[in-house]
Amino acid sequence: MSDSALPPPERRNFYGRTHGKTLRASHKDYLANDLEPLRLKGVTGAENPARTPLDLSLTGGRPLWLEVGFGGGEHLVHMAAGNPQVHLIGAEPFVNGIAMLLGKIRAAAVTNLSLHPGDVRDLFDVLPDASVSRVFLNYPDPWPKARHHRRRFVTPGYLLPLARVTASGAEFRVATDIPDYVRQALEEIPPAGFALERQAGQGAAWEDWPSTRYEQKALREGRSPHYLTFSRL
Numbered sequence: 001m002s003d004s005a006l007p008p009p010e011r012r013n014f015y016g017r018t019h020g021k022t023l024r025a026s027h028k029d030y031l032a033n034d035l036e037p038l039r040l041k042g043v044t045g046a047e048n049p050a051r052t053p054l055d056l057s058l059t060g061g062r063p064l065w066l067e068v069g070f071g072g073g074e075h076l077v078h079m080a081a082g083n084p085q086v087h088l089i090g091a092e093p094f095v096n097g098i099a100m101l102l103g104k105i106r107a108a109a110v111t112n113l114s115l116h117p118g119d120v121r122d123l124f125d126v127l128p129d130a131s132v133s134r135v136f137l138n139y140p141d142p143w144p145k146a147r148h149h150r151r152r153f154v155t156p157g158y159l160l161p162l163a164r165v166t167a168s169g170a171e172f173r174v175a176t177d178i179p180d181y182v183r184q185a186l187e188e189i190p191p192a193g194f195a196l197e198r199q200a201g202q203g204a205a206w207e208d209w210p211s212t213r214y215e216q217k218a219l220r221e222g223r224s225p226h227y228l229t230f231s232r233l
């Protein structure tokens, strides 16, 4: 599969980037050979116009964890390698990030992982109710301008579908370096059906936190991480 053969954009507006700088030969190779076997089928409107819920038998009955916007994939592969008893799904529309993840999957030889190379909202449409037991949202796009705050993940258009697909007691972890994102997360996530369990700052991340590319960039640029943990009611 070449990068131009990624699923076409769906009906929703997506304001982020789907393509970056020219892909290296190795990245083209990963996309051509490794993506299709890992890609969840029946997520896009083109493949599943009736939006029939996914058959999750590929998880083998293991708990299902979801990472939204995995970027370069370092956190997703770390979690898959450290938790062979779970199955992880990562959603990310940025093709350069998908290629980076595929390279890391080859290197780590993890097999308990599937991908949706697109908008997580398309995945929310077709995940069965209460099927996900942990969710990671690491350094979501900040959309700093006030008129763009409604594009943030921590808004009802994302949070209500997330609430539907998460099981009672599911953990929802949010990492961000933007104080105003923390404000909005604390305002908007609880009404969607989650309780705040923990709020921590720099040096107090989750025990199994490997950091991410965006966190490293934030630290280099003098911004401080915030780590929020919610549980689905």
Ligand SMILES: C[S@@+](CC[C@H](N)C(=O)[O-])C[C@H]1O[C@@H](n2cnc3c(N)ncnc32)[C@H](O)[C@@H]1O
Pocket: 016, 017, 068, 069, 070, 071, 072, 091, 092, 093, 094, 097, 118, 119, 120, 121, 137, 138, 139, 140, 141, 142, 212, 213, 214, 215
């Ligand atoms: C600031 S980057 C952080 C990447 C990574 N999590 C990290 O910490 O390094 C935010 C990522 O979220 C992805 N993203 C934005 N909207 C998304 C959506 N609707 N579904 C899935 N991923 C999305 C972007 O493509 C981008 O890669």
